[in-house]
Amino acid sequence: MKKITYIFSIFVLTVVLCAFNENKYWGFYGHKKINRMAVFTLPPEMMYFFKTNIEFLTDHGPDPDKRKYIDPHEAVKHYIDIDNWGMYPFPDLPRKWTGVMTKYVEIYVANHGDKALLFGPSVNEIRNDTLYGNNVNCIYSKYKDFIKQKVALNILKTDLDFELDSFALWLDMDLEIFEGQKIHIEEHFSQEGIVPYHLYQYYFALVHAFEERNPKKILRRANDIGHYVADASVPLHTTKNYNGQLTGQIGIHAFWENRIPELLGDSEFDYFVGKAEYVENVRDFFWSIVLKSHSLKDKVLEAEKKVSSYIPDNEKYEFIERNGIITRVQSEKYTRAFNKEMNGMVEMRLRDAIKALGDTWYTAWIDAGQPELKNISNIQWSKNEQEEMKKLNNAENNGNLMGRDHWD
Numbered sequence: 055m056k057k058i059t060y061i062f063s064i065f066v067l068t069v070v071l072c073a074f075n076e077n078k079y080w081g082f083y084g085h086k087k088i089n090r091m092a093v094f095t096l097p098p099e100m101m102y103f104f105k106t107n108i109e110f111l112t113d114h115g116p117d118p119d120k121r122k123y124i125d126p127h128e129a130v131k132h133y134i135d136i137d138n139w140g141m142y143p144f145p146d147l148p149r150k151w152t153g154v155m156t157k158y159v160e161i162y163v164a165n166h167g168d169k170a171l172l173f174g175p176s177v178n179e180i181r182n183d184t185l186y187g188n189n190v191n192c193i194y195s196k197y198k199d200f201i202k203q204k205v206a207l208n209i210l211k212t213d214l215d216f217e218l219d220s221f222a223l224w225l226d227m228d229l230e231i232f233e234g235q236k237i238h239i240e241e242h243f244s245q246e247g248i249v250p251y252h253l254y255q256y257y258f259a260l261v262h263a264f265e266e267r268n269p270k271k272i273l274r275r276a277n278d279i280g281h282y283v284a285d286a287s288v289p290l291h292t293t294k295n296y297n298g299q300l301t302g303q304i305g306i307h308a309f310w311e312n313r314i315p316e317l318l319g320d321s322e323f324d325y326f327v328g329k330a331e332y333v334e335n336v337r338d339f340f341w342s343i344v345l346k347s348h349s350l351k352d353k354v355l356e357a358e359k360k361v362s363s364y365i366p367d368n369e370k371y372e373f374i375e376r377n378g379i380i381t382r383v384q385s386e387k388y389t390r391a392f393n394k395e396m397n398g399m400v401e402m403r404l405r406d407a408i409k410a411l412g413d414t415w416y417t418a419w420i421d422a423g424q425p426e427l428k429n430i431s432n433i434q435w436s437k438n439e440q441e442e443m444k445k446l447n448n449a450e451n452n453g454n455l456m457g458r459d460h461w462d
């Protein structure tokens with residue numbers, strides 16, 4: 055009888071747990087903490103604006119995760135399965151978006167549903183200055199130019215179609231042209247995640263917001279880039295084994311990024327990271343965050359495996375109450391052991407993310423010409439804007455997540 059009750063309550067609790075979203079990301083806790091603490095790295099000229107709006111930056115830190123419920127193109131911005139693209143440090147993976155698209159885009163000639171590959175990663179070969187595809191070839195620099203001008207910035211949101219003759223003209227190719235044919239372009243790279251590319255692109259959106267001295271844009275973009283910097287700092291956001299699903303360690307994602315910071319973040323971690331510094335090469339900077347994260351992921355997996363082997367199964371989980379809801383989480387013993395085995399890595403990555411975010415905000419402000427911010431610090435949100443924010447807040451309760459979830 056006792057056992058049945060136990061099993062039944064596990065079942066009920068699991069159902070409750072599934073309905074409960076509040077602690078799913080770098081935990082709401084991590085994103086809020088990183089955005090908040092980065093404010094204290096800033097110089098006085100920026101501090102007033104950011105401090106005035108520190109509650110916004112704290113509350114909205116998790117917003118980009120909520121956008122996954124309304125924007126099908128959001129999820130890929132939060133991670134990169136970089137181990138799909140070679141071995142650390144991934145010398146063959148282009149660091150520029152146009153480079154990566156030049157390498158991975160697929161170009162077809164299409165005719166009412168039928169399509170034949172002309173260029174793509176499975177057939178492309180570069181010899182001298184010529185790119186050879188599937189029974190076609192063109193000057194490689196012209197191909198790169200075409201990708202840069204016509205494809206790279208548009209392809210993320212949708213497949214692209216071009217008229218055959220305008221395509222042939224761009225690439226200076228002789229193509230036999232038949233009635234009804236089109237050039238159809240696809241990419242399958244971004245589904246493996248694009249966080250470093252997105253960070254670099256989004257950085258300029260923040261610079262422009264500073265240049266415009268538009269307080270709402272500054273605040274929103276500063277907030278969102280904080281989220282992406284934080285995600286890039288998580289080792290398991292840089293691997294195809296993102297939730298331990300390939301090594302029998304399902305649940306490790308939230309264990310690392312939610313449970314440890316929630317249990318130890320306030321009582322035992324130190325978030326003082328010093329002053330923000332100017333970053334000379336922003337692209338390399340974002341890449342270095344991702345590469346550092348990836349270099350840590352084996353340690354994360356090994357540590358959990360080791361700890362899991364000596365803590366008895368019946369001591370691994372416990373039930374805690376969070377916001378009035380009973381939730382099953384890793385036990386304090388298991389969590390502390392995992393954290394210890396990683397030698398303070400979670401605290402280090404939280405601190406690294408805070409410093410990196412301070413550096414990012416500061417560098418964007420410098421690159422925008424150090425605009426005066428004090429006079430634009432008081433922001434009033436219109437009724438419509440407040441409605442929009444409310445909608446976003448409720449999105450995860452009303453919709454399905456589009457794209458990848460990190461813990462299933």
Ligand SMILES: [Zn+2]
Pocket residue numbers: 079080288291307311460
């Ligand atoms: Zn995550």
Ligand SMILES: [Zn+2]
Pocket residue numbers: 079118119132281285
């Ligand atoms: Zn995220």
